[in-house]
Structure formats: C-alpha cells, structure tokens
Amino acid sequence: MTDDRITSPTSQIPDPWQDLRQLTRARIGLGRTGNGLKTNDVLDFQASHAQARDAVHTPLNIEILTGSLGDEPYYCVQSRAPDRSTYLRRPDLGRRLDPEAAATLPKGDWDVVFVAGDGLSSFATQQSAISLFRAMQAQLADWTVAPLVIATQARVALGDEIAVMLGARMVVMMIGERPGLSVADSMGVYLTYGPYVGCPDSSRNCLSNIHPHGMTVPAAAAKLSWLMREARHLKLTGVGLKDAAPEVVTLETSVPLLEKDNDQ
Amino acid sequence: MAYGCTLRGEHYTFGDLKTLMAKASPARSGDELAGLAASSDAQRIAARYALADLPLRTFLHETLIPYEADDVTRLIMDTHDAQAFSPVASLTVGGFRDWLLSDEATSEALSSIAAGITPEMAAAVSKIMRNQDLMTVSRKIRVVTKFRNTIGLEGCLATRLQPNHPTDDLKGIAASTLDGLLRGMGDAVIGINPATDSVSNGLALLEMLDHARQRYDIPTQTCVLTHVTNTIEIMNRGGAVDLVLQSIAGTQKANEGFGVSLGILKEAHEAALTLNRGTLGNNVMYFETGQGAALSAEANHGVDQQTVEARAYAVARAYNPLLVNTVVGFIGPEYLYDGKQIIRAALEDHFCAKLLGVPMGCDACYTNHAEADQDDMDNLMVLLGAAGITFLIGVPGADDIMLNYQSLSFHDLLSLRKLLNLKPAPEFAGWLERMGLYDARNDKVLDVPPGQTLLGQMVR
Incomplete structure (x- = not known):
C-alpha cells in the first residue's frame, strides 16, 4: 500500500518487531505515540476497513461478469431483498427468490446448476466465479450443466430455490464471503445435493477462502469435482459426504454462532 | 393478561x-x-x-x-x-x-x-x-471476583488479551501474547479462541500459555475458549485449566443449540473447583453471551432479544464466574445494525448483568457488514469505562485475524485507562512494575522493545 510512497525518516530506524512479524499476520508491535497508534497504522487500518466495506456495498457488475461468457446463455435473478440495506437486515429475504425473477427460470432436467451470487463480497464473485464455472465445465464434460445463474442480494440458500425452479439435482452456490480486514475478495462455494426450499445448512459442503492468496481456482475446481462425483454416487451432501472425504479434500461445515460467523 | x-x-x-x-x-x-x-x-x-x-x-x-x-x-x-x-x-x-x-x-x-x-x-x-x-x-455496582488476581475493584479496568491465530500456530500466538503483555494487557485473562475446536489442540494451547505464565510468574489466568465438553475432557487428561469457558444464552433451547445444559455447566464448574488452581480466589468460570444468539437458534420463544440476553446472566451467576462478557457487535447487522444499536446493546447488557451481580465485561466489536467503525468503538469504550465495565477485550491492532472482526487495540485500551484514570488489577500492575514495564507513580505503561525485556524470550 505504501510501497510507491516516499518513506518517512522514522521508518529508517530498525524495527525490533520485524522478526516476530514473520510468525503472524496479526498487527503486532505497532508503534506508540503517547498511548495512541501512529498515523500510518491508523490509516492502514482505515484503508483495509474501507476495502472490506466497499466489497460489501459495491453492486455486482453483471455486464462485466456476463461479458466473459460470450454467447453462452445465462439467467439473472434477484432475491426478495430489494436493496443492500434490507439484505443486510433480513437474511431470510436473501434466501428466497423474487417471485417475478423465479418465473423467468424455465423448468428443465439438469445434473447441476452453478449460481454466482454476490453474497457479502461482490469483489470475490466478480473475480473468481466465472473462472471457477469455466474450470468446472471442463471437468464435467459428461454432466448436463444448466446455464449459469447470476443472483444478486443472494444468501447461500437462494441456490436451493433456483435449483428447484430449473429442475437441477445439485446446486453449486459460488458466493462472496464476509470480508475481513486482510482479505476482502474471498469466495465460498456451497454444494448441495437434492436441494429444496428450507434445506438445512448441515446438508451442504463448503469450500472457502477461494482468492488469489488463498485457495486458487484450479485447486477449488479439483476439490469441487471430487465432491460432486461423490455426491452423485452417494446421493447426498453434508456431514455424510464430509466423513467420506479423503485427507486432501479439506472441508468445512458451518460453525455455530459466537464461535465464528453465521452469514449464510 | x-x-x-x-x-x-x-x-x-x-x-x-x-x-x-x-x-x-x-x-x-x-x-x-x-x-x-x-x-x-x-x-x-x-x-x-x-x-x-x-x-x-x-x-x-x-x-x-x-x-x-x-x-x-x-x-x-x-x-x-x-x-x-x-x-x-x-x-x-x-x-x-x-x-x-x-x-x-x-x-x-x-x-x-x-x-x-x-x-x-x-x-x-x-x-x-x-x-x-x-x-x-x-x-455504582461493584462485583469483585478473584482467581490469581482481583477483578472489578473501584478504579480498575481489566483486559482480556486475545492472541488468536488462524491456524493456532503456537509461535504466532506467542508473538501476539508478548505484544499484549508489553502493552500491559491480560489481567482479566489471556484467552485464545482456537481455530480448531478439539481436545488435543486445546491441550497444546493451554500448555503453551501455562508454561509462559509460570515462567514469568504472571498473576493472571489463561483460557482456551473451546467447548465446555472439550474442557471437561482436557481436565480429565490433566490439562492446565484455569477457567472453563462456555458461550451461553437465555433459554434452554438456545443453550441446547450451543451443545450445553445446566447440568454440563455444573459438572464443569465442580471439576474446575477441585483443581484448586486459584491463589486468591476460586471463581473458575468464564461465560460469553450476546444479544441475538437465541433468535439465531430459533429459540427465543417470541421474547425480545435484550430480555432473552439478560436471562443468560441468570445462568452465568449460578456458577460464580470470574468473568462474563457480551460479544456485542459480533453477531452482525441483522441483530444490531449500526454503531448506535451496538452501543445501546452493550450498555444494556452491562447494566443488566451488574444489577444481577455478574462481573460483566465486553468485547466492543463489529463486523465489516455492520454500519460501524472504530470511531463507534472509541465511543463505546469510553461509555463502558465510565459505566465501570469489569474488563474489555484487546487484540493486536484491533484486528482479529482468526475471527475476522474488529475489536479494540491494546493502544485503545491504554488510551482509555489514561482518559478515565483506570488502572490494571493491582496484582497485575505490581507484576508489570517488577518486569520494568510500568511506571506506577505516573500510571504509565512504558514503551519497551521486546529485546530489552525478559519477556522477549517468550517467542523462542
């Protein structure tokens, strides 16, 4: 962030915390002025927070997203949350399709539907959703894959209703995760077999932390395709599939409130 | 009616x-x-x-x-x-x-x-x-509790040092702990939220914390905030458990959602008492609470979230805790939307707990999708300090890199102590002074580089 700026004279003094900083990304050993933080550290924090907030509040740019799809068909839908402010207060509305949008999804017969949802970080979806979808199309040559659905003001469970409307036996929700100060563009992927409206989170499998400095798109695609083949074979997702996964497939399930976050 | x-x-x-x-x-x-x-x-x-x-x-x-x-x-x-x-x-x-x-x-x-x-x-x-x-x-309400130091005295503000790490890396946690101790933090507890909630991991983290505490003879208590059933198992295996932590809520069903019952809490409380590790007192429980927990577990019985939250304090006080804190802004904007709501909720939680005789602290915090920022936390910490809060939580640079939310920095807490003339717990202040980290006469935590203190060897 400050690389291209003129360094201030004080930064020339050797920093006794330099070695310790190799051990953790935590903001340790921040200097003091009186009891307060130094100017650069205050601004650095504010810059990270600004990036995280922008990730939450910037609308998904659908034009750019679909531009990279070429001639491929796609659907755009929105949830019952009409705007971001409502979306943040009413997770229940983000889990259901706007009725008019639902009517635009024709019933078909598909092995799987992929949904690119904005979630809590449009930056993440903008960055990784199409490339993951492309990677998965290559991996799933023998599957019938429904046209991509782009969903705004979306929570994870919105994918369930989308799958029901389209007649898909499995849904992959690619969705922006709640941004942190250090990573604002992390995407999560939720796989659900036999989804229905009201489907519990315990019947999903999740890959998280997909971003350039976390899990890469090719790594996510490899794990996801293993999961999808096993899910089709076992006819389930969730805890049962997690238990069957080999070591290399690191899986997460939802964690309880106050232990972590519950933004699904 | x-x-x-x-x-x-x-x-x-x-x-x-x-x-x-x-x-x-x-x-x-x-x-x-x-x-x-x-x-x-x-x-x-x-x-x-x-x-x-x-x-x-x-x-x-x-x-x-x-x-x-x-x-x-x-x-x-x-x-x-x-x-x-x-x-x-x-x-x-x-x-x-x-x-x-x-x-x-x-x-x-x-x-x-x-x-x-x-x-x-x-x-x-x-x-x-x-x-x-x-x-x-x-x-006006004083609730004083003791384990290895005295928490809740007039004119004191204790702090929990929270050195979390996304992979529970022991050296990374030690580095954050060192940072906090050098800033005079940790008299309420040095408490880690583990990334992996397991017995073996809990044992390893507790051993590291207990070793550091004993090596430097720090008059405080340590805690790994793992599920109470894990802590019971850790105690069975002879682990160094000072405090038993559990998240609790105000209804039976919500507690079931957390995987706890009053019976399990009683069992854990009794087990921790028999360890007899406290030197000044035997308050061995630590509880975390927060408005919205019951609703999110669909266990609020149509009762408003603040009232359900207050009921959690009746659960807490049944086990004579050393510490309780509301994790007030952690739950997200669907429960507390913005800084105004977070601040109000924190003041309510603190008041209701103290009125019931519970040693209430607070994690003054928010997530990135809430309408809040560090200025709101500045306001909140001063209001809570003025209200006589038992303790506040501090993390390096206010940025918890494991739980991905923002709390208060060690700097914030030093500023607050100065602003309101509040001191660390007396036993801890004495220790800081002996370690050359604290000028008691001027009530000032000194700015000492890690290499120039004995503590600096902690991360080796």
Whole structure:
C-alpha cells in the first residue's frame, strides 16, 4: 500500500518487531505515540476497513461478469431483498427468490446448476466465479450443466430455490464471503445435493477462502469435482459426504454462532 | 393478561407481558427480524408508559417463557431470593428506575438486592432507562471476583488479551501474547479462541500459555475458549485449566443449540473447583453471551432479544464466574445494525448483568457488514469505562485475524485507562512494575522493545 510512497525518516530506524512479524499476520508491535497508534497504522487500518466495506456495498457488475461468457446463455435473478440495506437486515429475504425473477427460470432436467451470487463480497464473485464455472465445465464434460445463474442480494440458500425452479439435482452456490480486514475478495462455494426450499445448512459442503492468496481456482475446481462425483454416487451432501472425504479434500461445515460467523 | 396505554388520544394495547416488553425496547434490527419490534415510535413509548406502571413483582408470577418448558425459567424462579427483593418489592418498574438512580441506592444497597432481581426485572427497567441512566447505575455496582488476581475493584479496568491465530500456530500466538503483555494487557485473562475446536489442540494451547505464565510468574489466568465438553475432557487428561469457558444464552433451547445444559455447566464448574488452581480466589468460570444468539437458534420463544440476553446472566451467576462478557457487535447487522444499536446493546447488557451481580465485561466489536467503525468503538469504550465495565477485550491492532472482526487495540485500551484514570488489577500492575514495564507513580505503561525485556524470550 505504501510501497510507491516516499518513506518517512522514522521508518529508517530498525524495527525490533520485524522478526516476530514473520510468525503472524496479526498487527503486532505497532508503534506508540503517547498511548495512541501512529498515523500510518491508523490509516492502514482505515484503508483495509474501507476495502472490506466497499466489497460489501459495491453492486455486482453483471455486464462485466456476463461479458466473459460470450454467447453462452445465462439467467439473472434477484432475491426478495430489494436493496443492500434490507439484505443486510433480513437474511431470510436473501434466501428466497423474487417471485417475478423465479418465473423467468424455465423448468428443465439438469445434473447441476452453478449460481454466482454476490453474497457479502461482490469483489470475490466478480473475480473468481466465472473462472471457477469455466474450470468446472471442463471437468464435467459428461454432466448436463444448466446455464449459469447470476443472483444478486443472494444468501447461500437462494441456490436451493433456483435449483428447484430449473429442475437441477445439485446446486453449486459460488458466493462472496464476509470480508475481513486482510482479505476482502474471498469466495465460498456451497454444494448441495437434492436441494429444496428450507434445506438445512448441515446438508451442504463448503469450500472457502477461494482468492488469489488463498485457495486458487484450479485447486477449488479439483476439490469441487471430487465432491460432486461423490455426491452423485452417494446421493447426498453434508456431514455424510464430509466423513467420506479423503485427507486432501479439506472441508468445512458451518460453525455455530459466537464461535465464528453465521452469514449464510 | 393484556396491557394498555392511551398516549395523546390514541389507545394502544399489548396482548401479553412479552409483547409489552418487546414493544418497549429501543429499536434494533434483531427484533425487527423477529417481527417483535414496535411498529411506530409512538407505540414504543406507549409501551414504555405501560411498562413503567407495572409492579415489579408481576415478574414473579407471570413468566415470559413457561416454567414447565424451560430450565432457565426454572433456575430464575427457584433461586429467587425474596428477602433480597423485599426493599424494592413494592415498586413499579418506573419506581424502580427512580430508586436505582437515587442516592438511596448505594453500592451496598445495590449489592444486597442482586439476588432478588430477576433478569426480566432488569430488562424491563433498562427499557425505560436512557444510556446515561444505564451508566450511572452500573457505575455504582461493584462485583469483585478473584482467581490469581482481583477483578472489578473501584478504579480498575481489566483486559482480556486475545492472541488468536488462524491456524493456532503456537509461535504466532506467542508473538501476539508478548505484544499484549508489553502493552500491559491480560489481567482479566489471556484467552485464545482456537481455530480448531478439539481436545488435543486445546491441550497444546493451554500448555503453551501455562508454561509462559509460570515462567514469568504472571498473576493472571489463561483460557482456551473451546467447548465446555472439550474442557471437561482436557481436565480429565490433566490439562492446565484455569477457567472453563462456555458461550451461553437465555433459554434452554438456545443453550441446547450451543451443545450445553445446566447440568454440563455444573459438572464443569465442580471439576474446575477441585483443581484448586486459584491463589486468591476460586471463581473458575468464564461465560460469553450476546444479544441475538437465541433468535439465531430459533429459540427465543417470541421474547425480545435484550430480555432473552439478560436471562443468560441468570445462568452465568449460578456458577460464580470470574468473568462474563457480551460479544456485542459480533453477531452482525441483522441483530444490531449500526454503531448506535451496538452501543445501546452493550450498555444494556452491562447494566443488566451488574444489577444481577455478574462481573460483566465486553468485547466492543463489529463486523465489516455492520454500519460501524472504530470511531463507534472509541465511543463505546469510553461509555463502558465510565459505566465501570469489569474488563474489555484487546487484540493486536484491533484486528482479529482468526475471527475476522474488529475489536479494540491494546493502544485503545491504554488510551482509555489514561482518559478515565483506570488502572490494571493491582496484582497485575505490581507484576508489570517488577518486569520494568510500568511506571506506577505516573500510571504509565512504558514503551519497551521486546529485546530489552525478559519477556522477549517468550517467542523462542
């Protein structure tokens, strides 16, 4: 962030915390002025927070997203949350399709539907959703894959209703995760077999932390395709599939409130 | 029984006591999400008038959640101390507010009624109190607890040092712990939220913390915030458990959602007492709470989120905790939308807990999708400091890299101590002084580089 700026004279003094900083990304050993933080550290924090907030509040740019799809068909839908402010207060509305949008999804017969949802970080979806979808199309040559659905003001469970409307036996929700100060563009992927409206989170499998400095798109695609083949074979997702996964497939399930976050 | 009030020509009715309580609550997104909030500001104030006229003793014969259906209700009713209640037994909720603020309600008087106050009484009166009222009354209440130091003394503000790491890396955690200790943090507890919630991981983290504590003879306590059943197993295996942590809520069903029961808490409490590791006292429990927990577990029984939260303090006080804190802004904007709601909730939680005799601290915090920022936390910490909060949580640079939310920095807490002339727990202050980290005469934590202290060898 400050690389291209003129360094201030004080930064020339050797920093006794330099070695310790190799051990953790935590903001340790921040200097003091009186009891307060130094100017650069205050601004650095504010810059990270600004990036995280922008990730939450910037609308998904659908034009750019679909531009990279070429001639491929796609659907755009929105949830019952009409705007971001409502979306943040009413997770229940983000889990259901706007009725008019639902009517635009024709019933078909598909092995799987992929949904690119904005979630809590449009930056993440903008960055990784199409490339993951492309990677998965290559991996799933023998599957019938429904046209991509782009969903705004979306929570994870919105994918369930989308799958029901389209007649898909499995849904992959690619969705922006709640941004942190250090990573604002992390995407999560939720796989659900036999989804229905009201489907519990315990019947999903999740890959998280997909971003350039976390899990890469090719790594996510490899794990996801293993999961999808096993899910089709076992006819389930969730805890049962997690238990069957080999070591290399690191899986997460939802964690309880106050232990972590519950933004699904 | 229905309640009603005519306000400026308009008559409002409230079907039952829990509806009255919910409609009287200051606005917050969680009650709106639950469909319990007042539909207009006028209705909210009408509910407050009706609530103010309600005799306090109503709460002793009218339960919000049925006695038969909920063990927290049974705990509240079965442990109510009628004698302690007697000085305020004839008051209405409004009269109770006036009494709490009066000079008659001294620290001693407030302590003596604690066992007679139910969470619902505390929640009810809080709903007709402004923020300054909540602070003024809280400030008068002293709840002192002890393990290896003394928490809650007049003029003191303790801190929890929270050195979390996304992969529980021992050296990374040690580096953050060192940072905090050099800034004078950690007298309430050095407490890690583990990324992996398992017995073996908990044992490894506790061993590291206990080793550091013993090596430097730090008069404080350590804790790995793993599930209570893991901690019981860790104790069975001879692990270095000072405090038993558990997240708790205000209904039986919500506690079941956390995987706990009053019986499990009792078992853990008794097991920790037999370890006898405290040197000054034997308060061995640590609880975390937060508004919205019950609703998110679909276990709120139609009761507003602040009242359900207050019921969690009845659970806490049954086990004589050393520390309790509300994780107030952690839950997200669907429960507390913005800085105003977070600040109000924190002051309510602190007041209700203290009124019940619970040693309440706070994690003054927010997530990136809430309408809040560090300025809101600055406001909140000063308000809580003025209200006599037992302890606050500090993380390096206010940025928790494991849980991905923002709390207070060590710098923030030093600034707060200076601003309000608050000191660390006396035993801990003495230790900081012996380590050359604290100028007690000027009440100043010195800025010492890690290499120039014995503590610097901690991360080797």
